[in-house]
Amino acid sequence: MKFMDVHHGMTGITADQLKQAHDADLAIQDEERVTFETAWADPDSGLVYCLSEAPDADAVQRIHQRAGHPADEIHPVPLTV
């Protein structure tokens, strides 16, 4: 199942910080059978969107929490076009 998760409050995030956060997820994602695919960030609004493939939303959150950046919202997105 694919998931879109959303982080709020990341105002001012830089490209380096986004990459570091994503790398921290990638380093441990296999332990929960999660694959983070892409992350998009808007430094002005502080929103970050992450697309992943995962067994369930809890697995996504466990990786994000252990990496130090829990998500504010996690939505399954079963439909893609």
Place this chain on the structure above:
Amino acid sequence: MKFMDVHHGMTGITADQLKQAHDADLAIQDEERVTFETAWADPDSGLVYCLSEAPDADAVQRIHQRAGHPADEIHPVPLTV
């Protein structure tokens, strides 16, 4: 510039409806120099996320409005990883 836009209230959207909505955008997107790349939908929460490449957020909204599904949020996402 890439944009992530969000539609609320699309509860119960089907794969066919998502494709029809996306195709309606694609049919006219060139008139605003917008390229819609991917859309993801969660029929349970009614959330739809669309990723696009566009000159600005207003161009994204004009296409979505003309296609009959104005976005509730449009955020530039200058950072991708």
